[in-house]
Amino acid sequence: xxxxxxxxxxxxxxxxxxxxxxxxxxxxxxxxxxxxxxxxxxxxxxxxxxxxxxxxxxxxxxxxxxxxxxxxxxxxxxxxxxxxxxxxxxxxxxxxxxxxxxxxxxxxxxxxxxxxxxxxxxxxxxxxxxxxxxxxxxxxxxxxxxxxxxxxxxxxxxxxxxxxxxxxxxxxxxxxxxxxxxxxxxxxxxxxxxxxxxxxxxxxxxxxxxxxxxxxxxxxxxxxxxxxxxxxxxxxxxxxxxxxxxxxxxxxxxxxxxxxxxxxxxxxxxxxxxxxxxxxxxxxxxxxxxxxxxxxxxxxxxxxxxxxxxxxxxxxxxxxxxxxxxxxxxxxxxxxxxxxxxxxxxx
Amino acid sequence: xxxxxxxxxxxxxxxxxxxxxxxxxxxxxxxxxxxxxxxxxxxxxxxxxxxxxxxxxxxxxxxxxxxxxxxxxxxxxxxxxxxxxxxxxxxxxxxxxxxxxxxxxxxxxxxxxxxxxxxxxxxxxxxxxxxxxxxxxxxxxxxxxxxxxxxxxxxxxxxxxxxxxxxxxxxxxxxxxxxxxxxxxxxxxxxxxxxxxxxxxxxxxxxxxxxxxxxxxxxxxxxxxxxxxxxxxxxxxxxxxxxxxxxxxxxxxxxxxxxxxxxxxxxxxxxxxxxxxxxxxxxxxxxxxxxxxxxxxxxxxxxxxxxxxxxxxxxxxxxxxxxxxxxxxxxxxxxxxxxxxxxxxxx
Ligand SMILES: CC(C)[C@H](C(=O)O)[C@@H](O)C(=O)O
Ligand SMILES: CC(C)[C@H](C(=O)O)[C@@H](O)C(=O)O
Numbered sequence: 001x002x003x004x005x006x007x008x009x010x011x012x013x014x015x016x017x018x019x020x021x022x023x024x025x026x027x028x029x030x031x032x033x034x035x036x037x038x039x040x041x042x043x044x045x046x047x048x049x050x051x052x053x054x055x056x057x058x059x060x061x062x063x064x065x066x067x068x069x070x071x072x073x074x075x076x077x078x079x080x081x082x083x084x085x086x087x088x089x090x091x092x093x094x095x096x097x098x099x100x101x102x103x104x105x106x107x108x109x110x111x112x113x114x115x116x117x118x119x120x121x122x123x124x125x126x127x128x129x130x131x132x133x134x135x136x137x138x139x140x141x142x143x144x145x146x147x148x149x150x151x152x153x154x155x156x157x158x159x160x161x162x163x164x165x166x167x168x169x170x171x172x173x174x175x176x177x178x179x180x181x182x183x184x185x186x187x188x189x190x191x192x193x194x195x196x197x198x199x200x201x202x203x204x205x206x207x208x209x210x211x212x213x214x215x216x217x218x219x220x221x222x223x224x225x226x227x228x229x230x231x232x233x234x235x236x237x238x239x240x241x242x243x244x245x246x247x248x249x250x251x252x253x254x255x256x257x258x259x260x261x262x263x264x265x266x267x268x269x270x271x272x273x274x275x276x277x278x279x280x281x282x283x284x285x286x287x288x289x290x291x292x293x294x295x296x297x298x299x300x301x302x303x304x305x306x307x308x309x310x311x312x313x314x315x316x317x318x319x320x321x322x323x324x325x326x327x328x329x330x331x332x333x334x335x336x337x338x339x340x341x342x343x344x345x346x347x
Numbered sequence: 348x349x350x351x352x353x354x355x356x357x358x359x360x361x362x363x364x365x366x367x368x369x370x371x372x373x374x375x376x377x378x379x380x381x382x383x384x385x386x387x388x389x390x391x392x393x394x395x396x397x398x399x400x401x402x403x404x405x406x407x408x409x410x411x412x413x414x415x416x417x418x419x420x421x422x423x424x425x426x427x428x429x430x431x432x433x434x435x436x437x438x439x440x441x442x443x444x445x446x447x448x449x450x451x452x453x454x455x456x457x458x459x460x461x462x463x464x465x466x467x468x469x470x471x472x473x474x475x476x477x478x479x480x481x482x483x484x485x486x487x488x489x490x491x492x493x494x495x496x497x498x499x500x501x502x503x504x505x506x507x508x509x510x511x512x513x514x515x516x517x518x519x520x521x522x523x524x525x526x527x528x529x530x531x532x533x534x535x536x537x538x539x540x541x542x543x544x545x546x547x548x549x550x551x552x553x554x555x556x557x558x559x560x561x562x563x564x565x566x567x568x569x570x571x572x573x574x575x576x577x578x579x580x581x582x583x584x585x586x587x588x589x590x591x592x593x594x595x596x597x598x599x600x601x602x603x604x605x606x607x608x609x610x611x612x613x614x615x616x617x618x619x620x621x622x623x624x625x626x627x628x629x630x631x632x633x634x635x636x637x638x639x640x641x642x643x644x645x646x647x648x649x650x651x652x653x654x655x656x657x658x659x660x661x662x663x664x665x666x667x668x669x670x671x672x673x674x675x676x677x678x679x680x681x682x683x684x685x686x687x688x689x690x691x692x693x694x
Pocket of ligand 1: 079080083084236528529559
């Protein structure tokens with residue numbers, strides 16, 4: 001297994017180190033190569049993602065990213081020039097974001113009923129296409145447009161992936177989130193494709209929810225969701241909420257997948273680089289470790305993936321929630337649990 | 348005061364009746380005219396909003412709407428043909444949505460710290476402009492686009508309104524919600540205009556939050572928000588969440604305002620027509636009553652508006668939360684409180 005690692009900025013390198021520690025327990029032969037992309041490189045060389053680096057990244061089986069970003073970099077530079085560019089160049093059309101309320105974790109909701117959902121967010125089109133412009137800038141008559149681009153090709157592949165995932169889960173339930181009553185063109189395309197693909201998956205029950213109504217459901221009745229499929233921007237918004245109600249982005253993992261495997265997929269914790277706590281051992285590496293679990297699952301190492309997730313679940317259920325320990329201590333615990341082949345408490 | 352009333356479908360007529368009962372206590376001379384727009388009219392005549400009705404609506408000081416919609420009407424018909432058409436025809440550029448956690452109300456969050464915010468949502472452009480299309484429909488090469496249209500004119504008037512509201516509130520704080528790191532064109536326009544208008548309001552502190560991060564804040568630290576200004580679609584999404592965390596859309600009121608007063612503004616509870624509970628006296632008219640408070644405030648009757656809100660606050664603090672009473676009983680209580688000139692418990 002050849003892994004490209006982008007530790008990134010702030011707490012990125014710290015959480016990645018622990019994630020690799022845990023990976024080492026299940027795939028001791030994994031080869032890793034570090035790439036110093038992020039705020040530091042941009043500051044020193046002005047580079048975001050040189051073609052040569054992109055070419056090298058393509059030679060790997062997968063990419064693990066810590067976090068990039070720093071308040072000294074103007075907003076949008078790293079996002080568009082590095083993170084989104086990677087998603088688009090490597091055709092990461094499925095942005096996978098599981099949200100599970102693990103036993104022992106207290107989320108912000110008073111009624112902590114079970115939450116175990118996965119959002120399949122489209123990753124390469126929609127309002128993220130970069131399609132738009134400014135007309136008559138800096139005048140009273142300025143117009144700014146943003147074009148959401150949705151293709152049958154792009155929607156079908158992510159919807160198909162979502163149905164496949166739903167079919168493999170016990171509840172076999174899929175919810176399309178959109179805003180079909182207002183965005184009639186994109187809404188029509190998404191609805192028709194969900195209907196079409198559903199014919200090939202008669203065992204999967206299908207629901208639809210407007211994205212605004214889903215906000216309410218996520219805080220009052222989140223257990224209704226199993227697999228959720230949605231567009232790039234709605235997915236961005238809804239996954240921060242699904243992460244928040246399951247204990248926060250500090251625990252949320254994500255995968256940017258090229259389902260065809262033509263390009264390496266990329267795995268990253270949803271949290272940012274948190275420069276305010278960087279270098280102090282305060283960061284929780286759990287989301288990075290869970291991202292490794294997603295990585296292994298994607299590469300077909302299902303058993304190792306499950307073992308890591310079970311170790312995280314065990315640790316979350318038994319840790320001192322108020323002071324879970326330093327970054328490396330949590331990593332050590334998780335590595336020990338993984339190597340001891342802990343009996344899964346959660347499945 | 349000449350009021351156009353659109354009772355609408357489902358529980359709409361029931362909650363409107365109570366809202367008018369309460370209005371009668373403070374403005375006994377209000378003249379009301381009913382307009383039977385909604386699902387029933389569409390079913391019997393195919394009409395959504397005839398020009399003649401629109402012309403009559405324009406002759407009023409304000410419009411009170413209950414709720415429209417019915418499962419027998421295909422999604423989008425009433426939304427685009429009636430609700431959004433009214434907003435666009437009557438230039439309702441400020442969509443005002445206060446969210447306040449009233450004492451006594453239990454929201455879904457475990458930590459019920461104070462929430463008292465108001466979202467100023469743009470109402471006449473953005474992704475709601477209806478601008479987009481389908482190309483190569485029903486083929487493998489289909490493309491659906493949705494264009495978010497943002498004008499300096501449209502953004503400035505709503506940002507100006509938001510600053511005015513922030514300045515009039517004790518905390519004088521304004522947050523712009525957007526997704527400037529991805530939607531660079533619209534994000535640039537919104538950011539520049541907020542910056543410009545802020546120069547005229549030195550007392551107002553200004554913050555920015557990405558819309559996805561705001562999802563997290565709204566469930567973990569909602570008290571950070573005072574006035575929020577945002578675009579039409581982000582506003583749609585965020586106001587369902589702000590309503591949810593303050594006790595649900597059953598309590599949420601909204602105003603669709605033409606700030607210039609060239610057209611009547613429209614006030615409506617955020618909840619829908621809830622056909623499943625219609626006609627049983629189960630609907631809570633509180634959101635409709637609060638909409639009347641917004642209506643009076645908009646028409647300059649600040650004292651009456653405050654009296655109604657204070658009555659609602661008193662009722663919410665003292666009612667039996669599990670069984671607050673039948674629709675008309677709640678209306679009777681609120682009317683009695685308003686007429687007794689209840690001492691405000693909340694301000
Ligand atoms: C950093 C930003 C570009 C990114 C996005 O909008 O997709 C982030 O919010 C995420 O969800 O991964
Ligand atoms: C019914 C629908 C068109 C409407 C909207 O999207 O604005 C509703 O969700 C709202 O928030 O008032």
